[in-house]
Amino acid sequence: GIQVEQSPPDLILQEGANSTLRCNFSDSVNNLQWFHQNPWGQLINLFYIPSGTKQNGRLSATTVATERYSLLYISSSQTTDSGVYFCAVDSGYALNFGKGTSLLVTP
Amino acid sequence: EAGVAQSPRYKIIEKRQSVAFWCNPISGHATLYWYQQILGQGPKLLIQFQNNGVVDDSQLPKDRFSAERLKGVDSTLKIQPAKLEDSAVYLCASSLWLAGGETQYFGPGTRLLVL
Numbered sequence: 001g002i003q004v005e006q007s008p009p010d011l012i013l014q015e016g017a018n019s020t021l022r023c024n025f026s027d028s029v030n031n032l033q034w035f036h037q038n039p040w041g042q043l044i045n046l047f048y049i050p051s052g053t054k055q056n057g058r059l060s061a062t063t064v065a066t067e068r069y070s071l072l073y074i075s076s077s078q079t080t081d082s083g084v085y086f087c088a089v090d091s092g093y094a095l096n097f098g099k100g101t102s103l104l105v106t107p
Numbered sequence: 108e109a110g111v112a113q114s115p116r117y118k119i120i121e122k123r124q125s126v127a128f129w130c131n132p133i134s135g136h137a138t139l140y141w142y143q144q145i146l147g148q149g150p151k152l153l154i155q156f157q158n159n160g161v162v163d164d165s166q167l168p169k170d171r172f173s174a175e176r177l178k179g180v181d182s183t184l185k186i187q188p189a190k191l192e193d194s195a196v197y198l199c200a201s202s203l204w205l206a207g208g209e210t211q212y213f214g215p216g217t218r219l220l221v222l
Contacts, residue, residue, distance in 0.1 A: 004149075031208070031209060033209070033211065035211075035213075041196065041215065041216055042213065042215060043150070043198065043200075043213035044213070045210045045211055045212065045213075048207065048208030048209055048210060049208075050208070086149050086150075088149070088150075094152045094155065094163050094165070094166075095152060095211075096152075097149030097150050097151070098149055099147075099148060099149055100149055
C-alpha cells in the first residue's frame with residue numbers, strides 16, 4: 001500500500017513561533033487530509049488537500065502532488081495547538097495515516 | 108449539530124473474552140469508518156461502510172473481528188475472542204463528501220485494555 005512519512009516526529013515550540021510540518025507519500029493520491037489529535041485524543045479534520053493550497057486562520061497547507069509531498073504551516077503558535085498532527089492519504093478508498101508529528105507549544 | 112457518538116468510552120477485559128463497541132454517526136453521513144489506533148501510531152482503517160454495505164474490510168482480522176451497520180445508520184464492532192494485542196483505541200468516523208472534498212468527523216473513541 002501507499003507509504004506515508006511525516007517529519008519531524010517531535011517538535012517543541014515557544015508560544016508565538018511558526019512551524020512547518022512535512023508529509024511525504026510514495027504514490028499518486030486521490031485524497032490527502034491533515035488532522036490534529038488533541039491531548040485528550042480527539043481527532044479533528046484540518047484540511048482536505050490532495051493538491052494546491054488552502055488556509056484557515058493561522059493554519060495553511062500546501063500539497064505538491066507531482067512531487068508527492070504536503071506541508072502544514074502553523075503560524076503564531078498557541079498552547080492549544082499542542083497535540084499530534086497526522087497526514088493521511090489514499091489512492092483508492094482507504095486513508096493511510098502517517099505516524100504523526102507530536103507538537104508541544106510552551107508558554 | 109451533534110457529533111459522532113461512541114460507547115463505551117473505556118473497557119477493560121481479560122484475554123479470550125468478547126467485547127462490542129457502538130457508534131452513532133452524524134445524521135445524514137452515508138460513510139462510516141472504524142479505525143484502530145495503537146499507542147504512538149496513527150489510526151489504521153479496519154472497515155469502511157457506505158450506507159449498510161461494506162466498501163473495504165481488507166485490514167479487518169476477520170477470524171476475531173466483525174462489524175455491522177444496522178439500517179445504514181448505527182454500527183457495532185465486535186471482537187471475539189480478544190487478544191492482548193487488541194489493546195488500543197477504537198475510533199469511529201463518519202464523512203461527508205462535498206464539492207470541496209471529504210471531511211471525516213471522528214468520535215471520542217473507545218479505549219480498550221485487554222489483560
